[in-house]
Amino acid sequence: MDKVNLSVAIIPMSHKYGWNSSTAGLVQSSFFWGYALSQLPGGWLAKLFSGRRVLEVGVVAWSLSTAIIPAVAGFMPGLVLSRILVGIGEGVSPSAATDLIARSIPVQERSRAVAVVFGGLSFGSVLGLLFAPPIIQNLGWESVFYIFGLLGIIWCLGFQSLKEQQLSGNEDISNLGQSSAGSSDLISSSVSPKSSESSLEELINSLKDVPWREFFKSKAVWAMIYAHFCGSWGHYTCLSWLPTFFSEELDLNLTEAAWVSVLPPLGSMIITSIAAPFADNLISNGVDTTKVRKICQTIAFLSPATFMMLSSVDLGLPPWEIVAFLTSGLALSSFALSGLYCTHQDISREYASILLGITNTVGAVPGIVGVALTGYLLDTTHSWSISLFAPSIFFYLTGTAVWLAFASSEPQDFSKSESES
Helix, strand or coil: CCCCCCHHHHHHHHHHCCHHHHHHHHHHHHHHHHHHHCHHHHHHHHHHHHHHHHHHHHHHHHHHHHHHHHHHCCCHHHHHHHHHHHHHHHHHHHHHHHHHHHHHHHHHHHHHHHHHHHHHHHHHHHHHHHHHHHHHHHHHHHHHHHHHHHHHHHHHHHHHHHHHHHHCCCHHHHCCCCHHHHHHHHHHHCCCCCCCCHHHHHHHHHCCCHHHHCCCCHHHHHHHHHHHHHHHHHHHHHHHHHHHHHHHHCCHHHHHHHHHHHHHHHHHHHHHHHHHHHHHHHHHHHCCHHHHHHHHHHHHHHHHHHHHHHHHHHCCCHHHHHHHHHHHHHHHHHHHHHHHHHHHHHHCCCCHHHHHHHHHHHHHHHHHHHHHHHHHHHHHHHHHHHHHHHHHHHHHHHCCCCCHHHCCCCCCCCHHHHHHH
């Protein structure tokens, strides 16, 4: 919800402050600067302190940063900084969630677990796009940031209450053997009272213990990195620019444009409910996990590429058919939740959060470059086909080729490889 609120509010904000598409693209892309910076630290901190603790801090940080946006909106450096802080808070949450899933969910149920948790992205997008326009039109654009920020604080209070009801140690129901026990000991010790010098030394040692070199020797890891980049380019550029695209192409008002923008994430929720059990059932019936992940990710890439091609070519299609094409393609891209987004946990439960931090760092680059570049190309070419669709099609197609060639879900013992080397 806090990611899409600016996609809607940017329209009245641009009118008020006189921003062109390039400036609006800069404002929207600033979120991803913080998002990219916090990925690796988020993965490392989730492994060290547990995903639950990191998640709480992240939600508080991005909720407070969301609430201060109206106060700094007229001062561009302040607005950019506030969105960077929102990105930093949100950037640690995927790794934190991945850490919790990897430690507690068996492989034959993992697609559904990932789909449910990360399906919150689509659900939040739907809620944000539904509620932001009437809030803005009735209470002003500033109110959407106050209300959405408050919701995050309320969530934190509920999450804290839930945690207090659970027994200590319930978080790691499915321990990782001695490796997980060691990690749990590290988590316990890292939060116990001790000298700051000892704590700092422990943090440094834990960072050194991560087998970074072995990660980047793996072709599967590189396939995950590039696939994450490609998928994020299409996702983030469309997430940021579709409300504006629909508003201009269909000549809709703010509420109508937002309602149409709801269709892709709503479709994603439906597709996710089909893709997740489909993938888990294949694995339960003995189909190779790597093959299942490749099938799902290929669907996730080729579907939006195909429909974007149909939307960008001048076939004389009425606008609402273009909406239907984009909705179908972007909805089918949620097959990635049963493809790429499960692979981190498949190849290493112990380092799943850090691996997601690595791929998500690269995956945040399209949010920085792609969103801003789309605005610049739109100002210079005045063509949605060139500015929004063509780059996404390119990355979807090349991402498919790399994924099919190098992706793997075979478990890899990175720590063992590190010690041997």
